[in-house]
Amino acid sequence: MKNNSRPLYMVPYYLWIVLFVIAPIVLIGYYSFLDLDGKFTLDNYQNYFSSVYLRLTLSSFWYAFLITFFSILIAYPTAYWLTKTKHKQLWLLLIIIPSWINLLLKTYAYIGIFGLYGPANKFLSMIGIGEQQILFTDFSFIFVSVYIFIPFMILPIFNSLDKLNPALIDASRDLGASSWMTFRKVVFPLAINGVKSGVQAVFIPALSLFVITRLIAGNKVITLGTAIEQQFLVTQNWGMGSTIAVFLILFMFIIMMATGQKDKGGAEHGKVK
Amino acid sequence: MSDTPIIRFENVTQQYEGAGNVLSNISFELERGKFYTLLGPSGCGKTTILRLIAGFITPTTGDIYIEGKKVNHLPANERQVNTVFQDYALFPHLNVFENVAFGLRIKKLKKAEIDRRVKEALEFVNLKGYENREIQEMSGGQRQRVAIARAIVNDPEVILLDEPLSALDLKLRTEMQYELRELQQRLGKTFIFVTHDQEEALAMSDEIFVMNAGEIQQSGTPIDIYDEPINRFVADFIGESNIVSGEMVADYRVRFANKEFDCVDAGLNPNEHVEIVIRPEDLEITTVADGKMAVTVDTQLFRGVHYEISTLDEAGNEWLVHSTKKAEVGSLIGLAFDPEAIHVMRLNESEDAFDARLEAYGEMANEK
Amino acid sequence: MGKLSKLGKVYLAAVFFILYAPIFYLIFYSFNSGGTMSSFDGFTLEHYAAVFNDTRLIIILMNTVIVALLSSLIATAIGVLGAIGIVFLRNRKMRNAMLSLNNILIVSPDVIIGASFLILFTMIGVKLGFASVLISHIAFSIPIVVIMVLPKLQEMSSNLIDAAADLGASKRDILTRVIIPYIKPGIFAGFFLALTYSLDDFAVTFFVTGNGFSTLSVEIYSMARAGITLTINALSALIFVVTLGLVVGYYFFNQRARTVGTGGQ
Numbered sequence: 021m022k023n024n025s026r027p028l029y030m031v032p033y034y035l036w037i038v039l040f041v042i043a044p045i046v047l048i049g050y051y052s053f054l055d056l057d058g059k060f061t062l063d064n065y066q067n068y069f070s071s072v073y074l075r076l077t078l079s080s081f082w083y084a085f086l087i088t089f090f091s092i093l094i095a096y097p098t099a100y101w102l103t104k105t106k107h108k109q110l111w112l113l114l115i116i117i118p119s120w121i122n123l124l125l126k127t128y129a130y131i132g133i134f135g136l137y138g139p140a141n142k143f144l145s146m147i148g149i150g151e152q153q154i155l156f157t158d159f160s161f162i163f164v165s166v167y168i169f170i171p172f173m174i175l176p177i178f179n180s181l182d183k184l185n186p187a188l189i190d191a192s193r194d195l196g197a198s199s200w201m202t203f204r205k206v207v208f209p210l211a212i213n214g215v216k217s218g219v220q221a222v223f224i225p226a227l228s229l230f231v232i233t234r235l236i237a238g239n240k241v242i243t244l245g246t247a248i249e250q251q252f253l254v255t256q257n258w259g260m261g262s263t264i265a266v267f268l269i270l271f272m273f274i275i276m277m278a279t280g281q282k283d284k285g286g287a288e289h290g291k292v293k
Numbered sequence: 294m295s296d297t298p299i300i301r302f303e304n305v306t307q308q309y310e311g312a313g314n315v316l317s318n319i320s321f322e323l324e325r326g327k328f329y330t331l332l333g334p335s336g337c338g339k340t341t342i343l344r345l346i347a348g349f350i351t352p353t354t355g356d357i358y359i360e361g362k363k364v365n366h367l368p369a370n371e372r373q374v375n376t377v378f379q380d381y382a383l384f385p386h387l388n389v390f391e392n393v394a395f396g397l398r399i400k401k402l403k404k405a406e407i408d409r410r411v412k413e414a415l416e417f418v419n420l421k422g423y424e425n426r427e428i429q430e431m432s433g434g435q436r437q438r439v440a441i442a443r444a445i446v447n448d449p450e451v452i453l454l455d456e457p458l459s460a461l462d463l464k465l466r467t468e469m470q471y472e473l474r475e476l477q478q479r480l481g482k483t484f485i486f487v488t489h490d491q492e493e494a495l496a497m498s499d500e501i502f503v504m505n506a507g508e509i510q511q512s513g514t515p516i517d518i519y520d521e522p523i524n525r526f527v528a529d530f531i532g533e534s535n536i537v538s539g540e541m542v543a544d545y546r547v548r549f550a551n552k553e554f555d556c557v558d559a560g561l562n563p564n565e566h567v568e569i570v571i572r573p574e575d576l577e578i579t580t581v582a583d584g585k586m587a588v589t590v591d592t593q594l595f596r597g598v599h600y601e602i603s604t605l606d607e608a609g610n611e612w613l614v615h616s617t618k619k620a621e622v623g624s625l626i627g628l629a630f631d632p633e634a635i636h637v638m639r640l641n642e643s644e645d646a647f648d649a650r651l652e653a654y655g656e657m658a659n660e661k
Numbered sequence: 662m663g664k665l666s667k668l669g670k671v672y673l674a675a676v677f678f679i680l681y682a683p684i685f686y687l688i689f690y691s692f693n694s695g696g697t698m699s700s701f702d703g704f705t706l707e708h709y710a711a712v713f714n715d716t717r718l719i720i721i722l723m724n725t726v727i728v729a730l731l732s733s734l735i736a737t738a739i740g741v742l743g744a745i746g747i748v749f750l751r752n753r754k755m756r757n758a759m760l761s762l763n764n765i766l767i768v769s770p771d772v773i774i775g776a777s778f779l780i781l782f783t784m785i786g787v788k789l790g791f792a793s794v795l796i797s798h799i800a801f802s803i804p805i806v807v808i809m810v811l812p813k814l815q816e817m818s819s820n821l822i823d824a825a826a827d828l829g830a831s832k833r834d835i836l837t838r839v840i841i842p843y844i845k846p847g848i849f850a851g852f853f854l855a856l857t858y859s860l861d862d863f864a865v866t867f868f869v870t871g872n873g874f875s876t877l878s879v880e881i882y883s884m885a886r887a888g889i890t891l892t893i894n895a896l897s898a899l900i901f902v903v904t905l906g907l908v909v910g911y912y913f914f915n916q917r918a919r920t921v922g923t924g925g926q
Contacts, residue, residue, distance in 0.1 A: 036803050098672070128881070252779065272769070
């Protein structure tokens with residue numbers, strides 16, 4: 021396997037690394053220093069630190085935080101109770117299946133559900149609140165995002181809870197801890213890696229997705245991803261778009277560092293677009 | 294042709310990056326058709342020797358010859374040597390037949406011949422009728438046989454076995470010891486067997502190489518090594534021993550445990566400091582009056598075939614006794630033994646000097 | 662561990678309801694003879710007929726499938742060889758560096774991949790269209806294949822390779838007779854995952870596709886931006902059935918492979 025034959029069969033793979041991993045990052049960096057006419061400039065960076073883009077970054081982080089927070093809130097109990105079902109692998113598969121359905125279709129469904137005459141509003145008028153404008157609000161954006169992301173939060177948390185040695189819980193009970201104490205002192209700290217993986221799988225896409233904002237939130241919510249898409253495909257200002265992308269990459273690395281772990285969690289099966 | 298040793302190591306040293314010498318300056322010759330065992334604790338270099346012969350690694354310095362041809366850089370797939378691996382290394386994606394046929398298919402033999410030889414090999418290891426089984430369906434002992442069949446089907450000159458019995462339970466292991474020994478005799482091939490289990494080595498081998506820390510400590514027939522260990526390490530590693538220090542008084546006279554005894558060793562310097570080995574089964578319990586040595590019984594364990602009795606003499610040496618007779622803990626008893634039971638070891642003696650000495654007083658004893 | 666409490670059952674039921682309700686809502690209204698997703702007027706299959714009669718949509722569907730099959734096949738070939746190369750790198754630092762590089766595209770947000778590929782294709786002069794989409798899909802599928810194949814390679818005892826060499830196998834024999842058959846489940850998993858990623862991808866394709874070429878996701882996006890069309894509902898139902906078939910099929914394939922393929926240690 022070694023020495024003489026390696027260069028040949030590895031050529032396509034190395035070529036891929038150079039062309040599609042290293043070159044794109046370098047190009048993004050390079051373009052972030054170009055203005056609309058292709059001349060070198062630092063304006064993009066100056067622009068980014070102006071109030072408009074800073075506010076955009078902050079609000080994008082705030083939304084991503086809320087989405088992640090609610091995802092954990094819903095996913096943790098789900099994962100916990102899933103580990104106690106009889107055919108847990110089957111139930112888990114049922115949780116995962118919706119994540120394989122194209123994101124666009126699920127988002128599209130909510131255009132109907134949250135529409136003016138949709139079932140959500142019918143329900144609201146039935147209980148006497150009356151019809152509301154749900155679509156194109158912060159609420160609808162966060163709700164749909166959480167809906168899309170919970171399987172990616174449930175899966176890693178489930179995996180780490182499921183890996184937990186049940187004898188540890190018995191031991192904790194045996195030593196006199198109540199079930200709440202056992203959860204707080206034993207289960208939660210041991211399964212924290214699952215939460216970290218889940219945060220990784222949710223927070224970064226929540227910063228960068230532009231489909232949900234475009235379809236559900238109208239122009240009410242702009243995330244970093246939406247801004248990049250806007251700059252590249254609408255305004256055609258690739259320089260500014262690249263600058264925002266540079267910062268998104270930076271944030272991505274920071275988040276990965278913060279949620280990094282030595283013992284690898286089980287977030288590999290999730291797929292997030 | 295048959296005079297050339299099948300395998301010869303000449304001053305072979307093996308180093309791995311960062312680590313020290315795994316093998317230091319090893320030289321030996323192996324004869325065709327014998328059952329050899331490399332015996333030693335883990336990390337002593339025995340598996341490295343096997344991998345060098347198989348061709349998975351090349352020696353750092355020194356030369357390796359197979360049938361008189363230097364093979365230092367001959368890759369594994371071009372050597373007339375096959376290995377039975379510790380974890381068997383059977384291909385999980387192939388069934389029993391295909392595993393055994395692997396080497397023959399590589400050689401692109403005719404289908405009929407492959408068929409015939411695989412069937413023969415499987416019959417040889419008593420696995421007739423198992424051709425279409427998946428590896429996963431086979432028990433540990435059966436996998437072991439498949440691995441052996443896969444090696445012998447290629448008709449190699451040498452078969453290397455890397456602790457192949459270590460994964461089996463005790464009963465199966467003993468069974469396989471008989472089978473392997475018998476197999477080697479039927480095939481007439483050279484077997485090189487690696488193990489850390491001294492009983493295995495003693496039971497099966499024509500010749501044993503005892504290794505420690507990258508060096509060969511002693512080589513010889515199982516009986517030689519058991520009866521005449523060269524040093525404390527070998528005496529300790531092979532079987533159970535009582536090792537105490539003492540000194541030679543004169544030829545055939547040795548002093549230990551504050552007493553003088555007759556022995557059969559000679560040719561050492563007067564008053565030379567030596568180590569004395571007496572095997573527990575050579576010590577016999579008698580009365581204090583009849584014994585050569587008086588000891589106090591310290592503890593006693595029933596081991597099934599015998600009692601294992603730990604005793605202390607007045608000098609504070611511990612003497613382990615294997616006896617079918619029971620003793621009373623705390624009582625004073627006598628120990629009797631023949632002069633032949635005393636084995637005298639010189640400190641830091643080389644294997645050559647040791648062999649020469651043994652031969653010399655063998656002759657002296659004959660003259661008497 | 663205790664048993665599932667009543668509260669737990671209710672909670673799980675609610676989660677499952679929320680997860681599946683929108684999907685069935687979509688499918689339900691695909692049979693609506695009225696044109697909206699709010700009131701069900703009567704049963705019809707006309708939206709399905711619309712899907713199959715729309716030649717443009719059928720061509721887009723063909724494009725999507727062709728890109729998915731081609732890209733995942735090519736990515737699997739490159740990725741498998743790459744994974745084998747990485748595993749046999751002797752230098753540990755080098756191996757870890759390669760793995761990190763490999764994973765960059767997996768963790769990168771799609772907008773970044775899309776935007777950077779767009780710059781790349783414009784710079785080296787690849788015309789936006791079929792070629793750029795195909796190349797992009799190959800590019801983002803390769804690391805997925807590598808990730809799926811690596812564990813299989815790592816779990817393979819190096820003794821197996823020694824054993825093959827010992828039995829006379831050349832390097833080529835070792836690759837084709839031992840390594841590839843051994844990691845076959847990983848290769849299939851990688852291919853399957855690459856296939857679904859390609860079929861599912863929207864964002865990257867959206868960036869690098871030109872005017873003349875479209876895939877199903879991009880088409881659904883532009884339809885959805887225009888508002889509600891029950892043709893999308895009919896498409897959703899079809900896609901849902903196909904996805905379900907693929908996932909369940911793969912699940913059982915995997916179960917079988919697991920019972921047959923392991924236990925070698």
